[in-house]
């Protein structure tokens with residue numbers, strides 16, 4: 555499970571259901587989509603960076619592969635945007651699966667117009683420093699959830715979840731079982747009629 559093709563397509567499974575399939579864990583606290591309808595799904599390319607500094611993100615774009623999701627621990631900093639339109643344009647040109655920041659972004663109107671799924675803790679017009687330090691490819695955390703290179707990252711309107719690479723098959727099977735149960739409950743709800 556380390557090729558983007560091995561992971562479900564974006565929006566194929568709701569993030570909420572995937573989290574339910576992990577005993578309701580795995581959700582990155584406080585990280586939100588920056589435009590409605592943004593979805594992503596793919597293996598993580600991890601970056602740790604000094605808060606408010608995006609030199610490491612530019613370095614990661616030198617090696618990131620099609621379909622990978624750039625996942626960045628920016629220390630939860632909300633005071634400087636780690637990406638904006640120009641970085642998102644680069645992500646789109648390289649067919650990156652999306653960007654998840656435990657940090658901030660800017661140029662949100664342009665991100666939506668480009669259609670690049672970006673998830674972040676905050677939005678600010680203040681731009682990033684570009685001097686490092688950073689580290690690419692190690693184990694990081696976003697919103698309190700550990701992420702390793704190649705772990706499955708998925709995002710939708712509800713937020714972001716991370717599935718350890720070795721659990722993807724089991725979690726996908728469990729999520730499908732949960733969806734079947736939800737379909738039965740939905741049908742039962744539709745049969746309800748008012749009392750009295």
Ligand SMILES: O=C([O-])CC(=O)C(=O)O
Nearest residue numbers: 636637638639640641681
């Ligand atoms: O200046 C930066 O590095 C962030 C930004 O606004 C962009 O990528 O457009």
Ligand SMILES: [Mg+2]
Nearest residue numbers: 638639640661
């Ligand atoms: Mg910009």
